[in-house]
Amino acid sequence: MRTGISSWLWRMVLFLWALTILLPLFWIFYQSLKTNQAFFADIWAFPEHLEWSNYEKAWTSLGIGQSVVNTLYYVGLSLLISLFVSTVNAYAFTRIEWRLRSLLWSMIMLSLFLPGINILVSQYTLMRALNLTDSLNGLVLLASLPVGAFELLLLGSFMRTLPKELDESAFIDGATLFQVFRKIILPLSMPGIVTIGIFKFVGLYNDFLGPFILISDPAKYPISVNMYNANAMMEYKADWVTLLAGLVITIIPTVIVYVLFQRRIIEGATMGGVKG
Amino acid sequence: MPMLKNARLQKSIFLFIVVAPAFAAYVLFTLYPNALSIYYSFLEWDGIGAKTFVGWDNYIRLFHDPFILRALGHNLILLVTVIPITLIISLVLADLLINRAFKENSFYKVLYFFPNVLSLVVIALVWSFIYDGTFGLLNGILRVLGLGGEHNWLGSKGTALLSMIPLYVWCYAGFYVVIFMNAMRGIPKSLYESATLDGITHMQRFSKITLPLLSGVIRVGVIFLMLSVIKGFEYMFIMTQGGPGGATDVISLYMFNFAFGSLNLGQHIYGYASTIGMMIFVLLVGLKLILDKFFAKDSVEY
Numbered sequence: 001m002r003t004g005i006s007s008w009l010w011r012m013v014l015f016l017w018a019l020t021i022l023l024p025l026f027w028i029f030y031q032s033l034k035t036n037q038a039f040f041a042d043i044w045a046f047p048e049h050l051e052w053s054n055y056e057k058a059w060t061s062l063g064i065g066q067s068v069v070n071t072l073y074y075v076g077l078s079l080l081i082s083l084f085v086s087t088v089n090a091y092a093f094t095r096i097e098w099r100l101r102s103l104l105w106s107m108i109m110l111s112l113f114l115p116g117i118n119i120l121v122s123q124y125t126l127m128r129a130l131n132l133t134d135s136l137n138g139l140v141l142l143a144s145l146p147v148g149a150f151e152l153l154l155l156g157s158f159m160r161t162l163p164k165e166l167d168e169s170a171f172i173d174g175a176t177l178f179q180v181f182r183k184i185i186l187p188l189s190m191p192g193i194v195t196i197g198i199f200k201f202v203g204l205y206n207d208f209l210g211p212f213i214l215i216s217d218p219a220k221y222p223i224s225v226n227m228y229n230a231n232a233m234m235e236y237k238a239d240w241v242t243l244l245a246g247l248v249i250t251i252i253p254t255v256i257v258y259v260l261f262q263r264r265i266i267e268g269a270t271m272g273g274v275k276g
Numbered sequence: 277m278p279m280l281k282n283a284r285l286q287k288s289i290f291l292f293i294v295v296a297p298a299f300a301a302y303v304l305f306t307l308y309p310n311a312l313s314i315y316y317s318f319l320e321w322d323g324i325g326a327k328t329f330v331g332w333d334n335y336i337r338l339f340h341d342p343f344i345l346r347a348l349g350h351n352l353i354l355l356v357t358v359i360p361i362t363l364i365i366s367l368v369l370a371d372l373l374i375n376r377a378f379k380e381n382s383f384y385k386v387l388y389f390f391p392n393v394l395s396l397v398v399i400a401l402v403w404s405f406i407y408d409g410t411f412g413l414l415n416g417i418l419r420v421l422g423l424g425g426e427h428n429w430l431g432s433k434g435t436a437l438l439s440m441i442p443l444y445v446w447c448y449a450g451f452y453v454v455i456f457m458n459a460m461r462g463i464p465k466s467l468y469e470s471a472t473l474d475g476i477t478h479m480q481r482f483s484k485i486t487l488p489l490l491s492g493v494i495r496v497g498v499i500f501l502m503l504s505v506i507k508g509f510e511y512m513f514i515m516t517q518g519g520p521g522g523a524t525d526v527i528s529l530y531m532f533n534f535a536f537g538s539l540n541l542g543q544h545i546y547g548y549a550s551t552i553g554m555m556i557f558v559l560l561v562g563l564k565l566i567l568d569k570f571f572a573k574d575s576v577e578y
Contacts, residue, residue, distance in 0.1 A: 006478075010372050014380070017369060018387055020446060024402050027413055043416045088294040098291055104299055111306055115560045117507045117528055118553030121535045121546050122312035123305065125323065146305045147298035177286045206395035208510060213536060224397040228514060231401055244405070250398055258393050262386050265393060266454055 025251070032244035039241050051241065058246035066219060067226035068249075074136050074143075074211075074222050075204045082144035082151070083197055089147045090155035091185055095167060096177075111149045124213050133214050139222075142214075143204060151196050154268075158192035159185065195268045198261045205253060223250055316550035323544045334551035344552070347527040350437055351506055354526070358444040359501045363494060365445060366452035371482055373453065374460045385457070388450040400514035403443045404430070407515075430516050436523040443511060448504070452497055459493040460486060499567055506560060527556055 031039055032054055034047040059065045092098075093105055123142075124133070132138030162185065170180045186193075208224045215221060221229065227250055234243050258265065317335070320328040338344060369388065373381050391399065406413045409428030419425035429439045467485055476484070509529035512518055518525035518533065534549035 007376065010376060011378055014369065014372055014378065014384055017365070017449075018384055021387055021390060024406055024413060028402060028405060040411060043411050043413070044420075085298045089298055092291055092294050096287060096291065098287070104295070107307075108299070108302060111302070113561070114306070114310055115503065115507060115557055117531075117560075118313050118550070118557040119306075119309035120532065121550050121553065122309035122316055124535075125316075125546070126305070126309055126312065141301075142305055145298060145301035147302050171283070177283075177290045181290075202393050206393075206397075208396050224395050227397050227401065231404070231514070240411070243401075247398060247401055250395065254393055254395065254398075258390060262389070266386070266389050269389075269392065269451060269454065 028244050029248055032241055032248050034241055036239060036241050054241050054245040055249065057239075057242045058249060062230045062242060062246045063218065063221070063226055064223065064230075064246050064249055067221050067223045070136060070220055071205065071222040074139050075201065078140045078143040078204050079197060079200055080144075081140065082148070082200055083193060085145060085147055086151035086155055086196060087186065087189065087193055088181070090152055090159055090189075091181055093152060094156045094159045095162075095164075095185065105152075108147060108149050108152060120209070120213065127214055134217050134220065136215075136220055139211055139214060142210065143207070151200075154196060155189065155192050159189055162188055195264050198257065198264055199268055201257060202254070202265070313550045313553055316546055317554045319547040319550075321545075321547045323546045330547070334548050337548065338551055338555060343522070343525065343530060344527070344555075346522065347525050347530040350524065350526045353437060354440065354444065354505050355502060357441045358448070358505055359498055361441065362445045362448045362452060362501060363497055366449045367456055367487070367490075367494075369449070370453045370456035370460060371486060374457055375478070385454075388453050390450065391447050392451050396510050397514060399443070399447060400511050403446075403511070404515050407439055430524075431520055433520055433523045436516055436520060440511060440515075440524060444505065444508075448501060455493060455497065456490065459490050463489050495567070499564060502563060502567070503560060506556065506563075527552070527559075531556065 027043075030046060031043070033050045033052070035051055038045065038047060093101060127133050127138060127142065130138075132141060166184055166188075167180050170184055175183070206224060207222075208228065211222050211225045212228065215225060218226075218229065227246060230243055230246055234240065318329060318331060320330045320333070369384075373385055405411075407429035409415070409426075409431055412429070414429065415425040415427065417425075418427075427435065429435050463486065467489075468481065471481055471485055507528055509526050509532060512524045512526055512529050513532065516524045518529050531549050531552040534545040534552065536544070
């Protein structure tokens with residue numbers, strides 16, 4: 001009987017932690033369907049009738065519509081380029097022999113030890129000198145072209161497991177390097193590429209500091225900076241339910257991606273964690 | 277051998293197209309700014325006007341700046357609270373998820389990790405609504421429980437910094453639940469089985485077997501959390517701007533405000549900001565080395 005009670009208590013502990021995550025999100029969702037007056041009057045009461053117009057207002061007057069377009073452009077293009085860059089580089093670094101390979105590899109791995117916080121200023125002045133501030137293409141360039149240590153490690157370890165005979169026999173049959181990469185290595189590496197892609201997507205979609213520093217024109221804000229700005233404006237506007245509606249819109253893509261790919265996301269995160 | 281020559285040429289072209297631009301971009305956008313920030317730390321520069329080389333002046337200023345110590349103190353408060361609380365909560369949750377067969381466990385596993393994929397701005401705004409003084413969720417809950425509920429959590433000096441602790445724990449715990457669950461699965465079943473024969477309780481099993489065997493993973497967790505807590509300032513930046521009255525000013529935010537903040541009447545102080553950045557750099561790398569040494573001895577093997 002005693003184990004019954006303690007088991008029930010532990011079950012409550014798990015439930016309470018789940019509640020700390022579900023309750024705020026659910027609460028925000030139903031507040032976003034109220035009028036401001038109803039929200040101020042009682043934060044617990046359910047909305048009497050659903051104010052879906054809050055979402056319309058958030059989309060237009062909070063600038064979320066425009067920022068969604070910007071985000072699609074920035075995230076989509078960065079994702080495409082960076083996946084290409086990481087895949088071909090992982091191939092070059094793990095399956096082709098060349099002279100400077102190990103030197104360049106260790107130089108890239110150096111970035112795992114650099115905290116990055118000290119380069120906020122210098123990276124900004126560099127981008128400014130290159131005329132890449134206040135431009136979505138500048139953000140894309142910064143986010144996608146420099147080869148990343150994490151992606152290289154993950155994809156590289158994946159490609160190393162593919163047997164060497166695959167490329168060799170293809171070369172003997174007269175295939176070119178490009179063909180081997182495109183026809184053999186690329187399809188076989190797909191699971192690894194998808195994992196990296198999901199990760200990159202979550203990172204790019206959530207990125208705040210980079211776009212905040214580099215973009216000052218509100219018409220070019222990605223969604224995270226736009227929400228930050230909308231919140232800052234609320235000090236004067238006090239239109240909280242619209243802000244909450246905007247918050248829900250911002251969360252939706254995250255929820256969709258998470259529901260679709262949660263297994264891969266959780267696995268990938270721990271892979272990164274073990275590498276340190 | 278024309279074939280061989282052709283293959284070699286192909287390889288050179290491939291490498292040149294593939295490696296050269298990405299590596300050059302890496303050097304330009306990652307390595308070079310690191311070097312540049314060292315140079316900036318010796319300058320007096322507002323980002324627009326002329327650069328003045330001031331030698332060690334900025335570093336001397338660092339040691340006489342009382343706000344540096346205050347900010348580091350705030351970081352320390354967060355470190356000594358967030359790290360143990362996060363680790364304890366995630367260890368307990370991981371143990372419960374692994375060793376108790378509740379049917380909702382598989383759902384919790386997925387749910388607990390969810391804050392990790394949420395955008396930082398979303399988290400900051402959600403928690404601003406939780407802590408709000410008039411229509412906040414926390415005050416609402418306290419009112420229902422009859423425990424007051426009129427407090428402005430982020431707006432008062434006494435609670436602003438402390439309010440950040442649950443937020444950090446909430447953000448990070450789910451990640452460590454997954455890490456610890458994976459580590460716990462790696463512990464040989466035979467160890468538990470022989471212990472169960474000896475009549476050991478759940479509690480003893482957790483503290484005597486699981487915990488010591490996880491010390492290696494816990495060490496990594498401590499280092500990771502430390503780096504994130506010292507580097508992270510975005511939540512304070514979004515939620516309190518370091519206020520009220522500097523109560524939530526942490527070291528990275530202090531640096532950030534010199535460079536990009538609106539607190540100095542729109543004036544940017546890139547030189548001193550870079551000097552603070554160098555200090556954070558040294559601090560992070562130093563702490564990591566010390567911890568590596570300190571913990572190296574007690575990693576357990578089985």
